[in-house]
Amino acid sequence: GAVVSQHPSRVICKSGTSVKIECRSLDFQATTMFWYRQFPKQSLMLMATSNEGSKATYEQGVEKDKFLINHASLTLSTLTVTSAHPEDSSFYICSARSGVGNQPQHFGDGTRLSIL
Amino acid sequence: AQKVTQAQTEISVVEKEDVTLDCVYETRDTTYYLFWYKQPPSGELVFLIRRNSFDEQNEISGRYSWNFQKSTSSFNFTITASQVVDSAVYFCALSEARNTGFQKLVFGTGTRLLVSP
Numbered sequence: 001g002a003v004v005s006q007h008p009s010r011v012i013c014k015s016g017t018s019v020k021i022e023c024r025s026l027d028f029q030a031t032t033m034f035w036y037r038q039f040p041k042q043s044l045m046l047m048a049t050s051n052e053g054s055k056a057t058y059e060q061g062v063e064k065d066k067f068l069i070n071h072a073s074l075t076l077s078t079l080t081v082t083s084a085h086p087e088d089s090s091f092y093i094c095s096a097r098s099g100v101g102n103q104p105q106h107f108g109d110g111t112r113l114s115i116l
Numbered sequence: 117a118q119k120v121t122q123a124q125t126e127i128s129v130v131e132k133e134d135v136t137l138d139c140v141y142e143t144r145d146t147t148y149y150l151f152w153y154k155q156p157p158s159g160e161l162v163f164l165i166r167r168n169s170f171d172e173q174n175e176i177s178g179r180y181s182w183n184f185q186k187s188t189s190s191f192n193f194t195i196t197a198s199q200v201v202d203s204a205v206y207f208c209a210l211s212e213a214r215n216t217g218f219q220k221l222v223f224g225t226g227t228r229l230l231v232s233p
Contacts, residue, residue, distance in 0.1 A: 043207065043223045091159060097219060104151065105221060107161035
């Protein structure tokens with residue numbers, strides 16, 4: 001149980017392109033979803049938190065117009081990196097948490113984004 | 117503010133050795149959760165354990181064991197008889213203890229474990 005699917009697993013695209021990453025909870029309803037960014041050999045840094053049907057809450061220093069987050073249903077959240085540039089290249093990983101009971105976060109497999 | 121410190125950047129052991137990964141945390145919360153996650157080379161994060169701050173009992177799960185010492189703000193992780201498949205980056209994390217809504221995880225910088233045959 002508690003499976004989180006993230007798609008795509010890898011994206012390579014040109015500078016200026018917008019890239020959408022999907023995060024789905026497959027066997028539970030995710031009231032809250034989280035988006036993290038991880039640079040090579042570094043820790044995970046929380047970018048934003050979203051509750052279903054609400055606007056995302058962004059961490060300090062994260063541009064909300066650059067990283068658009070939509071949590072339209074209890075099983076799907078999307079992160080869109082708008083007008084991506086090489087400095088946006090990173091490993092993006094989502095997690096989801098059920099609103100039922102006191103459940104831990106479960107993570108997707110991550111998306112490796114490379115902007116040329 | 118919450119902070120998690122994993123002082124060991126990288127540890128190398130030979131298969132069958134025991135290894136302990138250190139984790140020290142800081143928080144002003146009286147109730148909180150502590151976690152360990154494993155990140156193999158493929159990148160996904162695998163949940164290993166969550167411990168409530170009220171529960172200081174040590175836990176054992178197969179070759180894994182965890183030592184929670186509230187007095188020293190530490191939550192160390194020991195792998196007994198390590199195997200090559202244990203090679204990964206291990207993250208310790210901390211969150212406030214909320215039942216609903218946001219439960220922000222603060223991660224340590226991770227410890228890379230290399231187990232050689």
